[in-house]
Amino acid sequence: MVRLDEQELTRVMGEAVGGVRPATHELVEGATRRGRRLKARRRVAYSAAACVLAGVVAGTSLLGSPPVSGDGMRTLPGMTDGGPGEVVFPDFSRLPDSPEVPPGKEPLTARALAMTLDQLLPQNSENAGYSAQIATNADEGKAGTGPFDGIVLRQVEPRTAGPGVGIRVHSEFHRTTDMETLFSCKAGMDKRTYVYAVRTETKSCGVRNLDDGSVLMLLESAPGSRAQHAAWRLRPDGLLIISQSTGMGSAEPPHSLAEMEQIVSSDQWQVYVDPEVNERANQLEPFHEIRGEVAPRLARTETD
Amino acid sequence: MGRHEERHEEFREFAATRGARLFRTALLLTGGDWHAAEDLVQTALGKAYASWSKVRRADNRDAYVRSVLVRTHLTQRRLKSSGERPASELPEGAYGDGDPALRVALLQALAQLPPRDRAVLVLRYWEDRSVEQTAAELGLRAGTVRNRSMSALAKLRDLLDGDRESLTTI
Numbered sequence: 001m002v003r004l005d006e007q008e009l010t011r012v013m014g015e016a017v018g019g020v021r022p023a024t025h026e027l028v029e030g031a032t033r034r035g036r037r038l039k040a041r042r043r044v045a046y047s048a049a050a051c052v053l054a055g056v057v058a059g060t061s062l063l064g065s066p067p068v069s070g071d072g073m074r075t076l077p078g079m080t081d082g083g084p085g086e087v088v089f090p091d092f093s094r095l096p097d098s099p100e101v102p103p104g105k106e107p108l109t110a111r112a113l114a115m116t117l118d119q120l121l122p123q124n125s126e127n128a129g130y131s132a133q134i135a136t137n138a139d140e141g142k143a144g145t146g147p148f149d150g151i152v153l154r155q156v157e158p159r160t161a162g163p164g165v166g167i168r169v170h171s172e173f174h175r176t177t178d179m180e181t182l183f184s185c186k187a188g189m190d191k192r193t194y195v196y197a198v199r200t201e202t203k204s205c206g207v208r209n210l211d212d213g214s215v216l217m218l219l220e221s222a223p224g225s226r227a228q229h230a231a232w233r234l235r236p237d238g239l240l241i242i243s244q245s246t247g248m249g250s251a252e253p254p255h256s257l258a259e260m261e262q263i264v265s266s267d268q269w270q271v272y273v274d275p276e277v278n279e280r281a282n283q284l285e286p287f288h289e290i291r292g293e294v295a296p297r298l299a300r301t302e303t304d
Numbered sequence: 305m306g307r308h309e310e311r312h313e314e315f316r317e318f319a320a321t322r323g324a325r326l327f328r329t330a331l332l333l334t335g336g337d338w339h340a341a342e343d344l345v346q347t348a349l350g351k352a353y354a355s356w357s358k359v360r361r362a363d364n365r366d367a368y369v370r371s372v373l374v375r376t377h378l379t380q381r382r383l384k385s386s387g388e389r390p391a392s393e394l395p396e397g398a399y400g401d402g403d404p405a406l407r408v409a410l411l412q413a414l415a416q417l418p419p420r421d422r423a424v425l426v427l428r429y430w431e432d433r434s435v436e437q438t439a440a441e442l443g444l445r446a447g448t449v450r451n452r453s454m455s456a457l458a459k460l461r462d463l464l465d466g467d468r469e470s471l472t473t474i
Binding site: 004005006009010012013014015016017018020021022024025026027028030031032033034035036037038039094096097098100 | 312315316319320323324327328331332341342345346347348349350351352353354356371372375376378379406407410411425426428429430432440443457460461464
């Protein structure tokens with residue numbers, strides 16, 4: 001009798017299924033149909049997430065205003081201008097292609113995302129309520145489109161375009177191919193997330209590595225219209241967190257640049273959490289879940 | 305022919321030539337559930353279709369799609385509570401050559417292993433991947449793959465103990 005060792009198992013597996021003949025034509029047809037549906041769903045999902053930012057880009061919400069020249073910009077002390085070769089990006093090659101929800105965890109809900117921000121902001125700051133949206137895509141993630149993209153806004157006044165603070169999280173941002181260009185004081189709009197990094201109003205900017213290998217970018221506009229303080233952090237686990245505080249008219253943003261940096265530096269930003277975290281967040285008020293609408297002009301995300 | 309049509313045809317050619325091999329892998333991963341294996345292959349290839357512009361640029365398309373297949377299987381197994389159908393219910397006409405008793409014995413034994421252990425064995429001994437390659441595809445540490453591989457093989461050996469005769473008489 002032969003012992004079932006490694007070589008023997010290879011032989012036995014080959015003998016067991018090597019002669020199997022599936023209906024290849026049906027497999028291909030079925031795969032093509034599913035692929036088309038998946039592509040269509042991705043476009044819709046991406047558009048829904050992007051539409052929140054579409055208003056932003058048009059300057060009608062917390063996070064937006066037009067791009068960018070970069071001329072006359074001051075580099076923040078102790079930082080670089082970013083761009084190719086200026087900072088070291090984490091090695092993302094070991095991250096899984098298809099991230100899985102860890103056992104016992106579940107994806108953060110929109111309300112829990114808002115609660116995270118609530119815990120990180122000063123308790124005495126003005127708050128007219130939270131709005132948030134999670135766009136999940138359980139299929140293969142790509143930058144800006146999932147598997148987990150979230151946005152949460154907290155406004156000082158109950159109006160759409162008022163001052164406040166906004167957070168975006170992108171769990172698969174590490175898949176983007178031109179991070180060096182984006183983390184730069186010369187950056188324009190990121191076409192995957194429709195976020196403008198550097199704007200015409202940006203007067204101070206800096207990019208540097210953090211101790212854990214994250215890349216941090218800070219942006220500060222001069223006092224005046226659409227004044228803004230923003231911090232971007234790309235973590236070694238691939239998660240991008242953007243925190244922006246925006247003023248209104250000539251008013252200063254309600255939160256300082258240091259506060260924005262502190263917010264993105266927190267390790268409380270997690271995509272998968274214990275169920276109790278989502279449960280606790282159900283108490284958070286006032287809260288409004290954003291329902292995105294499809295924005296066809298922003299739906300061109302496929303590269304083929 | 306436009307670029308879209310060209311890539312569409314390129315995908316279909318890839319799927320047609322690799323589909324059978326992927327299906328055999330899927331059949332081992334699902335512990336012999338023919339229908340689940342079909343579903344798994346179509347899902348994995350569907351994902352490849354939706355991301356074909358990325359897949360076609362990969363250094364090794366086969367490895368890329370196989371990795372999608374394995375990860376999709378593990379995700380599905382975690383999300384679904386339904387178990388696999390036993391190998392004896394499978395359509396016999398599609399099996400071609402090989403020993404039916406051996407096939408049933410092996411697939412039924414594999415079906416009793418945890419999905420991740422099964423994936424380790426399939427990648428290591430059917431796909432002939434190294435410990436490091438298997439670890440990378442499954443998102444595990446190399447040491448974990450070694451341990452799981454040894455323990456899964458031992459368990460499989462125990463499960464097949466009564467069928468050992470059929471395994472050695474081919």
